Amino acid sequence: MLIRTPPRHEPTASEITPRRVWQRRRELVRAAAAGIALPGASGLALAQGPKPEPAKLPAKPGPFGTTDKPTPYKDVTTYNNFYEFGLDKDDPVRNAGRLKTRPWTVAVEGEVGKPGTFGIEDLLKLAPMEERVYRMRCVEGWSMVIPWVGFPLAELIKRVEPTGNAKFVEFHTLNDPKQMPGVSSSVLAWPYVEGLRMDEANSPLTLLTFGLYGEVLPNQNGAPIRLVVPWKYGFKSNKSLVKIRFVEKQPITSWNRSAPQEYGFFSNVNPNVDHPRWSQATERRIGEDGFIQRKRPTLMFNGYADQVASLYAGMDLKRFY
């Protein structure tokens, strides 16, 4: 297992040349070699692409970084699951542009001493932003390495003062048919709801996430605020959150409701427990596909056992899948 804190001298993604600048430079170099003139190929225009650069989201390097190579930005932002925008991997990038991410609020309710509605601008200021380079494993058998920007969910939890009855936390995604063409489909009961046990929600690994690669989240990745739980299958990390609810009973989550025999509440990455329809022993790392596709062994708890195995001590993980 390769867990480390990045040494100080290593640049974070946000310190590296803005993505569109170097992409544009490469286009210009190629075009110059081919004797083609590109529009805007002079002076300041060198630093400008056709679309405005997404807003920067500076962050200090956080803990639990992996040495695995980050998945290229293009793959992270064009190969997505976000069923509210369609079922194909390229539907979210094509359809999520219409999602309006300002104004945006997140209601925090249920078993808390200080319930309330938080504006996104206040949430962005709630705690220092960290860059966390996490491995992410989708239940479908593919994985990515993503430099997320956010802070531990625990920072929000402590501010809302959960009561003694708060045993679980529910997360609700926006459900707006006017903006989300996919919610007319009956593939899931909307809104998309996920849940964590309180100790999982308070794990220092669990992130409230606002950005990736040093920039604000693209809509298709769950703008303006999503959950990231790296030791669980990707579907536990729901996107575009509008409600966080503290409850006493284990929540019924969207995937658990739609196919309980396939998707349990815990959904920890576990190479020893197969999905009823396929093995979970290996994974395909997106962006690494070559002529011969390399399969990697999937790691217990996606490689985060040191941080989270103790949460499940004494539990039969075949039963609590």
Ligand code: MTE
């Ligand atoms: N959240 C919502 N609201 N709707 C979804 O369809 N898909 C999940 C998860 N969060 C999903 C969601 C699944 S299956 C995965 S693998 C991850 O988002 C993918 O996140 P990414 O597109 O940012 O890589």
